[in-house]
Amino acid sequence: MQIRPILAALRRHRLATVLIALEIALACAVLCNACFLISGRLRAMHVQSGVDEASLAIIKLTGFEETQSVDLNARVQSGLAGIAGVQSATLVNTAPFGEKVGTAGVTTGREPGHTHATVDYYLGGPGAFQAMGLHVVAGRAPQPDEYRAFSGFVPDEASVLVTRALATHLWPGLDPLGKELWCDRLHFRVVGVLDHLVRPNPTVFAQGTAEWSVFAPGLSSPRLAGTYLLKADPTQLPRVMRDARAAIGKIAPDVVLDEEFSRTLVELRDRRFRQDRAMAGMLIGVILALLLVTALGIVGLASFWVQQRRKQIGIRRAVGATRRDILGYFQTENFLIVSGGIVIGMVLAFALNLVLMKFYELPRLPLYYLPFGAVSLWLLGQLAVLGPAMRAAAVPPVVATRSV
Secondary structure (H helix, E strand, O other): OOOOHHHHHHHOOOOHHHHHHHHHHHHHHHHHHHHHHHHHHHHOOOOOOOOOHEEEEEEEOOOOOOOHHHHHHHHHHHHOOOOOEEEEEEEEEEOOOOOOOEEEEEEEEOOOOOOOOEEEEEEEOHHHHHHHHEEEEEOOOHHHOOOOOOOOOOOOOEEEEEEEHHHHOOOOOOOOOEEEEEEEEEEEEEEEEEOOOOOOOOOOOOOOOOEEEEEEOOEEOOOOOEHHHHEEEEEEHHHHHHHHHHHHHHOOOOOEEOOOOOOEHHHHHHHHOHHHHHHHHHHHHHHHHHHHHHHHHHHHHHHHHHHOOHHHHHHHHOOOOOHHHHHHHHHHHHHHHHHHHHHHHHHHHHHHHHHHHHOOOOOOOOOOOOHHHHHHHHHHHHHHHHHHHHHHHHHHHHHHHHOO
């Protein structure tokens, strides 16, 4: 197929060619960035929590005085543990996909200065670590004598466990066991490394930091009160939650049950990512609408050109051009227009990504999205032009020349 005659024909229809190329460029830019955003949302929605989600639920109480917190904890834990089917009722400050309550920066040196990481602190009373089902990949779980009462927002001089993702960030290539952490004047020592423990809200932080979490042991205190982790068989957990809600009114009638955060972890995960699912669905709708409009534009332009070129087609068929030659002509012409649009679209894709990075703190668009977008639009263009091209190729030479 000779390209020069096709380019010469396109130059005679500059405006239509430029408009369809710009439409393809816009589709390419939106397609690459939208797919990137959807991929990020899907990856976030399937993040590993690191805990036994199916067996866990949270009961959160509010409206009590700090001076009553230790007594309240004792009454509620005892009452919840007595519910049929409850395997464990322990104190925690929060759970994955629950309320964000303990976020702070840490440093690896005593001297105040640049924060090396902003982490989420999980506090758990005796039994909480085992109930959560956390998997230790190095070091050990908290020992019984390491659960101590505290007055700050986390225990000072605590023996903590960090996630593998956080350890890799803070001490790349080094053994994190025995390393020290500081949060302002609070000091911690790492005694174990967790396989996974996701932040309560993993989507608000930069990519790759969703598991920057620290687990610290603690005892009942005004800073660790009112939130309880229930563990039960997954098949009984909905019934256990109904019984627990009913029991709270008898165990502690003077407190308020926080319905928003008193849910199973499966429900909390579902609620946490509800907006992400909606956003992914909206972006898929935008992509489909944009591709449909682009395809209709190609079909319309190709049909118009086929109608205009009946004389040209007739002459070519009369001098020996085959149906394959006519088909190839329109497909090659479409390929050239789409390719031009893709080149512009790649530049627009990076420009759009820079805008999103500036205003929405998104990561940089990976390069492999560009060939994905290009191949998608090439296929779309070939499919869209196929119908008009086949109609042109199907015209017998005698009919085409008769229309001259």
